[in-house]
Structure formats: structure tokens, C-alpha cells
Amino acid sequence: MRERIKVLITVKTYPTPSWKHFETVCTAGVREDGSFIRLYPIDFRYRDVVDQFQKYQWIEVDVAPAENDPRPESFKPYMSTIETIGPVLSTKDYWAERKKIIFQKPIKSMCELNLSHVKDCSLGLIKASSIVDFQAIPVERDWVGKAKAAQMQIPLHGERKDLEKIPYNFRYIYRCTDPNCNGHEQIITDWEVGQLFRKMRDSYGEDNALTKVKERFFDFICGPGKDTHFYVGRVNQHWTWIIIGCFYPKIEPPKPPKQLSLF
Structure with a gap:
């Protein structure tokens, strides 16, 4: 419907x-x-x-x-x-506008989502309690098989736009909030990762690009001053969970206790 x-x-x-x-x-x-x-x-x-x-x-x-x-x-x-x-929601006040929408539902752990059935849940937001590493794993440098054939098609209207394949899978190694968590290793497919790699490679070369991507997605997004969460989703057919985006406001300082009036 x-x-x-x-x-x-x-x-x-x-x-x-x-x-x-x-x-x-x-x-x-x-x-x-x-x-x-x-x-x-x-x-x-x-x-x-x-x-x-x-x-x-x-x-x-x-x-x-x-x-x-x-x-x-x-x-x-x-x-x-x-x-x-309207405009893009503001990041002021520790991303307050965004949090008001994003944090309406209870946040589950990645371990809990792994136990869920695909027909019950395939998207989520999880808290990363300990982020161990961010890695770049080399993969094929060009599209192959059906993906390559699809990329060579000519649209009926307009011109075909070349789509560069990113020759790395970027992944996080982390622990979620489950007290018994043994750790997770998941690739991240966020558009911003691929675009940042391409931009930095064109300006500084491939090795330096990998360093700068890690500086952004590990040192900055997962830095000690960030309240880092991951958007996660199940891949259709394989049902495995991957990271599809990050949510990383600054950690809010504790609010001072309200003083009681003496009168």
C-alpha cells in the first residue's frame, strides 16, 4: 500500500x-x-x-x-x-536537535541485535563502548562480474556517470555495551568514507589518504571527547550486520545539581 x-x-x-x-x-x-x-x-x-x-x-x-x-x-x-x-538539523548544544529524534527508541547492544531475527529487526543504532581500531583491508581495485557489467550500461536518458570502486574495505573493531561482549569486526559503507578517501588520495597520494581517513573516522569520530554510536544494518540475503553510518556528538558535561531554596 x-x-x-x-x-x-x-x-x-x-x-x-x-x-x-x-x-x-x-x-x-x-x-x-x-x-x-x-x-x-x-x-x-x-x-x-x-x-x-x-x-x-x-x-x-x-x-x-x-x-x-x-x-x-x-x-x-x-x-x-x-x-x-527545511534545513539540515543543527549540531548546536551537543546535537540536541538530532538527539531529540534519534534517541526516541531504546538503544540496544550489538550483541542483542545479533540475536534478533531478520523479520523483526534489520536497522539499529548501537553505542560503541570501546573502539579498538579502524582498518583498511585491500580488495579488488575494479568492479567485477555483474557489478562491472552494470557499471558499463548506457542510460536511456543522459550520460553514464563513472562510479569508482574503492579498493579497500574499511572496518571498525569495537566492543558494544553488552557486559559479555567479545568484540565485533564490521565494515563501514558510509558514503563519506569513500568520498574522503578519493579526495585525500587525489591530493596527497594513496598511503597518505589511508592515514587521513583513519584520522577522521578513528581519531576524531571515536575520540575521547565523543559519544560515538554506530548506525547498523543487515545486508539483504546474507543477513550479516554492517556499519552504515556514525553518530558522534561531543560528550555533554554533567549538569550541575539544582540548588534548593532556603525560603
Whole structure:
């Protein structure tokens, strides 16, 4: 059933080639009640500028439940119906505007999500209690198989836009808030990781780019002054969990206790 909904965009992953849609971006967000939703597929780079919403910006869009996808948060967006609403939410006051929406639902541990069934949950926000490392794992430097064939397609309207493959899988090694957690190793597919690597490589070379990506996503985002959380999602078909984005406001200082009046 088609319906119109309001979504705060929180996640955009790096594009991947698609035979049917040329390329797709997995996009996730939060509804007004704090529940998660996945909007897929979106051929983001082929959209008009008015459709290219930003992270932490509200949109309204017509959606319908995704076909052939058992993940309960997955919906098909009708791209022509997208309307952006207002500016990107502010990061002032320790990201107070964003927290008001994002933190409405209880935050589960990654260990708890691992025990959940795919038909019950496939998106979440988890607290990283101890972040051990951020690594770059070399992979193929070009698209292969179906992905390569999809990337070579010529659109019916407009020009094909080359999509560079990132020759590394970036991953976090961390522990969640479960007291019995033995640690997690998960790749991160956030668009910002790939874009930062490409930008830094073009300016400083590949080795320096890897250093600068780690400085951003480990030293800064996971630094001692940050209240770091990860957006996580299940991969369709494989059902494994990956990190799809970060939420990293500064840690709020404790509020002073209220003084009681003597009168």
C-alpha cells in the first residue's frame, strides 16, 4: 500500500552498480516517532538536484513496502514525490536537535541485535563502548562480474556517470555495551568514507589518504571527547550486520545539581 511519510535522513552508503537502476545508494532514516526506515533503491547521483537531500534533513516521500525483501524497515521510495523540508538539523548544544529524534527508541547492544531475527529487526543504532581500531583491508581495485557489467550500461536518458570502486574495505573493531561482549569486526559503507578517501588520495597520494581517513573516522569520530554510536544494518540475503553510518556528538558535561531554596 502506497503512503506518504516524513523521514529524517541519517545514512547514505557509497553507491554500488545495479543492472536495473544503474547504481543504487542504500539510504536510511528515522520517522517522526523514532522508528527506522530503509529507502531502497535510490539512484542518487542520477537524481535532479532538488532530489539530492542531505543527511539530517527532513524529507517527505511516497513509499510502498519493498518487494522480495523480508527486512521490515525496507520501503520502495517514489523518487518523483520527494520533497525536502527545511534545513539540515543543527549540531548546536551537543546535537540536541538530532538527539531529540534519534534517541526516541531504546538503544540496544550489538550483541542483542545479533540475536534478533531478520523479520523483526534489520536497522539499529548501537553505542560503541570501546573502539579498538579502524582498518583498511585491500580488495579488488575494479568492479567485477555483474557489478562491472552494470557499471558499463548506457542510460536511456543522459550520460553514464563513472562510479569508482574503492579498493579497500574499511572496518571498525569495537566492543558494544553488552557486559559479555567479545568484540565485533564490521565494515563501514558510509558514503563519506569513500568520498574522503578519493579526495585525500587525489591530493596527497594513496598511503597518505589511508592515514587521513583513519584520522577522521578513528581519531576524531571515536575520540575521547565523543559519544560515538554506530548506525547498523543487515545486508539483504546474507543477513550479516554492517556499519552504515556514525553518530558522534561531543560528550555533554554533567549538569550541575539544582540548588534548593532556603525560603
